[in-house]
Amino acid sequence: MVEQAKQMLNDKILPFWEGLKDDTYGGFYGWLDYELNLDKEAVKGCILNSRILWFFSNAYLVLHDKTLLPFAEHAYKFLKQYCMDKEHGGVYWSLNYDGTVFDSTKHTYNQAFAIYALSSYYDATKEEEALNIAYDLVEIIESKCRDDVGYLEAFTYNFMPENNDKLSENGVIAEKTMNTLLHVFEAYTELYRVTSDEKLADKLRFIMEVFEKQVFNEELRRQEVFFDKNMNSIIDLHSYGHDIETAWLIDRGCEVLGDAALTERMHRITAVLEDQIYNVAYVEHSLLNECEKGEVNKNRVWWVQAEAVVGFLNAYEKSNEKRYMEAAKDILNYITTKVVDKREGSEWYWQLTENHEPDTEKPIVEPWKCPYHNGRMCFEIIRRNNDVA
Template sequence: MFATEIKEHLVNDLIPFWQGLKDEENGGFYGYLSYDLKLDKKAVKGCILNSRILWFFSNAYMVLGDHSLLESATHAYQFLKEHCVDDEFGGVFWSLTYDGKPEDTTKHTYNQAFSIYALASYYDASKNPEALEIAWKLYDLVESKCKDEYGYLEAFTRSFEPEENDKLSENGVIAEKTMNTLLHVFEAYTELYRVTKEEKVAKQICFMMDIIKDKVFNKEIGRQEVFFDRTWNTLIDLYSYGHDIETAWLVDRGLEVLDDEAYTNMLSPITKIITENIYNRAYIDHSLVNESENGVVDTTRVWWVQAEAVVGFLNGYQKQGDKKFLDASVDIWNYIKKYFIDKRNGSEWFWSVKEDHTPDEKPIVEPWKCPYHNGRMCFEVLRRMKDAS
């Protein structure tokens, strides 16, 4: 029932919604749909949004086999190749104008990572070698320009001069390194390794696992820290519940793809602790609260946090066999159905829901609001429940 409902939601709601945002005139997909469902065809097009749409349709095709999904992925790929990639300095821009001109020329490691992630999946779906060629160029660029001896640096000008990392910093701090960017470089390299099995990528996956184990994971509290200086000193007392549950299953996925017994023995206990702690600390009222700063809990329910919790708890159940995690996964899906899926015609999920279950009036689509988290929730449930049957 659980997997059947999620497949129906994917096929009948999510896919048609995002296919309906295809910009046939200027390429890519429209970048903004307001809370009151007004489409702005001249809104900025975020390159992260386009990469995530490319990733979504590539994986939708691989899960469902409908050729129209590959066509939608190819539409996103063409826009990435022709407009998002900077032919002069290399790398992917932060954002473009509606007609594909550079709007914000910041080069951010987070953005490069999502392009690698999407291109690796698109290569797997399409077998287009050009997509893999672009992914490798971005990989080489990240390794040569976006890294120091301690890990991945984040924010750069168009020509890759370091600049302030305001785009991935929040909560009143400016961080040189963030758990969030590290996680998504890890995720991108996991996918690149999955489709290529290149040892140089495996080496960097291990490098990041060491950072997660030794610098990001707080053994005393059993959580990940969020914002850091250059040498991984934490800057703030912040517990990001969504990122922790997302990390738990993404690291487990990385371990599965890497297939290295030593790293599995080192990291698997950490993901188990993280999953258990999120269940005990953040799973409240059939959903996941957002975060806790200095011990003060933000009770907002955010769309992506719920989607990651469905996958993370399902992963916990499959890994540990404890039915409470499966029950939590199904319970949060039921919460999503009731409060997050917007029943209005021509909409998708609300951005966030208040404690009284009413939605915040935030955009339905904008540079961060995309089909990556909720789409991936659908793919993961379908793949995992199929494997279990």
């Protein structure tokens, strides 16, 4: 698996994203359609840029290749100069190709990914400015985007609440989401990892308590996805990819905190999520997408496959159950043979249909399609090589 991951990074993912660097206007190009037509004037999502900054920072940390640092620096400069609102604070939702503001929405999810990226960039470069910006964003989230129950979602440019259409799906508009909560947790975990700041530790414990008491549905052995303002679930939806991703990200948070009692409590939950996903979603060498009101979506989405590999590896390391290792290897082989686009100048398909054929309606690059999930899969396999070699 380690050699597969290194080959995937070096031969496919890294060259592809290096080639999308915009040397004219900064950042990285925001759209490549299925036919591999590049739109140099497409909108640039700030989430996309943050995830690319995270990706190149971690590529350097894992591979120790100094030629990767200029790509991280390029993304950092774009984030700092264009994605940040210098007047009202926070990160915009998206920009025009030339760096002017396209969508001035301030979303908690977006602030979180910038923190995640800046923390890794600091780890790679020891650039204190990046750490300071990350802390500024933590302050914004905690002062403007949180209530007593959990984390709020969407705001105008000056942080007035607005409709959360960007992180709502399946016919509902959610006032709170499992997805945003998860990625605030992920961001704070990474910032805590590089700083050991006990104030962040308290926030991580708060989020895990919300997961434990309000997001995790013990009876159905899953997480709930979309909520009202009081964290009451508003739809019958099981997101397979998010459950397996959450399992290992919660475990990573427990690992960096080093709280034995908390780890024991949370491992009980993450073990249930792993077992349930293995039993209901691991089908035909891959992971199904989701189940809404009893109806299963059988598409194979790129990020769901990547998170399944990491999630099952993590489950194996905890339990030593061979079924999880076998599943991780099986899905990685599926990715290599089916999900990776073999065409020159491409990367991974966005998704496959239930017949395991590429969905030609989906682009190769768009504001959500980035090297975060598949790159992270490779990094995690390499970092865990003592267990998976």
